[in-house]
Ligand SMILES: Nc1nc2c(ncn2[C@@H]2O[C@H](COP(=O)(O)OP(=O)(O)OP(=O)(O)O)[C@@H](O)[C@H]2O)c(=O)[nH]1
């Protein structure tokens with residue numbers, strides 16, 4: 001069964017000498033991956049950071065292996081797309097598994113470890129987070145655990161690479177042994193009758209068997225009625241849930257047997273972490289954290305811009321290029337395209353370096369900290385009830401928060417959603433009403449330079465739009481939303497080195513990925529303005545722009561550039577000396593307006609072209625409709641007072 005399904009997945013089968021990094025979500029797999037392959041992948045302190053797999057080369061004992069960072073899973077029953085990938089890899093004939101256990105939550109990891117034993121794969125266990133376990137007074141009897149699991153167990157602190165030398169040696173030995181004894185490449189070896197418990201050495205005879213001890217003659221797909229591609233999923237639903245309960249029971253017993261917990265007074269972080277998930281004082285703390293984060297981004301971004309970046313642009317960079325080009329290019333269109341009002345060498349600095357970069361950098365500082373300390377899942381738990389009323393789980397808040405950074409990883413992150421409805425709902429909410437930080441930066445500059453209350457009005461409106469979109473989408477999308485299953489991680493002080501590395505990678509990635517499209521938008525703007533095309537278009541579209549939206553005709557530039565990048569749907573408005581009310585209309589249109597080209601691409605890839613086109617049409621129409629309605633209602637009210 002399983003092996004047949006894999007033929008459809010040549011990419012997964014294609015990797016040579018696979019070693020799988022597996023385990024529950026948020027146990028540190030990606031930190032192992034980065035350390036063992038030298039490839040940096042994002043790791044964050046919440047479940048579901050890795051939703052697709054990563055492959056990297058790892059050298060051990062003179063041989064090269066493909067190390068695969070498999071998405072974290074709670075079970076092998078393929079409940080989400082991320083779990084389905086894990087199942088497919090387990091069935092793809094890997095040479096070995098490096099299974100990461102979290103020492104502070106052994107039971108959950110063991111449940112999955114026992115289930116994975118059905119696949120008969122040579123396995124090395126890394127008992128990670130032993131630093132946090134120690135802080136909590138948790139002591140684990142490593143040799144007993146190793147006996148019970150029938151495979152080597154190595155204690156580690158991944159963020160400090162503690163235990164890695166031993167881990168590599170043991171993994172190398174296991175791989176050598178495995179390559180001489182491995183027979184089958186499809187290890188699926190489960191027994192729906194419940195005797196799969198035999199894959200777990202009996203606790204009364206701890207040393208009796210190893211990871212390859214399970215009964216290889218037990219049933220395979222022939223016993224199955226189901227067509228799912230998971231080993232365990234070949235059983236009927238009833239059998240599956242029986243097996244699930246069985247594994248829980250075994251994991252619970254085993255965890256109890258090997259764990260000794262000393263009473264230690266919980267430290268400050270543990271106490272704070274517990275308090276943060278209770279409505280009191282969790283909700284006031286959450287409001288404080290959100291307001292403080294916003295305050296830091298707005299305040300520090302504005303300060304950085306005013307004190308450093310604007311003087312640099314206005315006094316040094318732009319005059320330099322103006323002098324340079326005027327010295328050898330005669331007055332005319334070419335000079336204007338380069339250094340005129342909308343010149344490429346003027347607005348690329350003013351918009352990209354002056355408006356976007358300062359806020360993006362500070363946002364990443366704050367967000368990466370919240371991500372790595374483990375606060376985001378706490379917000380998810382806290383607001384689960386409210387989010388559920390809107391039609392999604394609290395857990396989806398993590399992806400929604402991620403979208404403030406950029407919608408692209410957030411939409412990819414929705415792969416961890418357990419139902420199609422949840423995925424569609426969250427994606428729609430992100431596309432319609434969550435501004436990315438680039439767009440926010442320009443909104444902050446545009447509205448707060450005018451008045452802080454205008455900025456507050458835009459934020460409140462964005463919140464109302466968010467709720468309305470969710471309620472509407474909840475009616476439109478049929479299906480169910482599963483209850484929240486989220487593991488609240490330990491509250492950690494982020495590891496300084498890992499934090500700065502991730503920050504640097506994110507900023508570099510932003511500049512690398514956003515720079516091209518931003519420059520393209522700047523180029524289009526310069527050509528449109530300086531060749532007179534903008535004026536023509538402005539006259540042509542005047543009835544719509546002025547009559548319906550209440551904006552000057554030239555504001556059409558914002559609508560054109562907004563197709564390329566979201567922040568460019570606001571930046572051109574800065575040049576137009578708008579009134580406060582017009583700025584508000586422009587801000588709301590930009591909030592609702594179509595997502596940028598990259599988002600369009602990812603929607604087409606993750607869903608299909610129809611969904612992508614549908615979202616683009618709906619966002620555009622609703623932005624222009626709502627903008628016009630605000631203009632007319634507002635003008636009517638102003639006329640009355
Ligand atoms: N204190 C401490 N933190 C760790 C250790 N190992 C990993 N972490 C942190 O734990 C968090 C989770 O690590 P990840 O590597 O993202 O976990 P993952 O298993 O890849 O998670 P998913 O991709 O969600 O399945 C990160 O914030 C890491 O920095 C450790 O041994 N000690």
Ligand SMILES: [Mg+2]
Pocket residue numbers: 029030042043049050069072
């Ligand atoms: Mg990961």
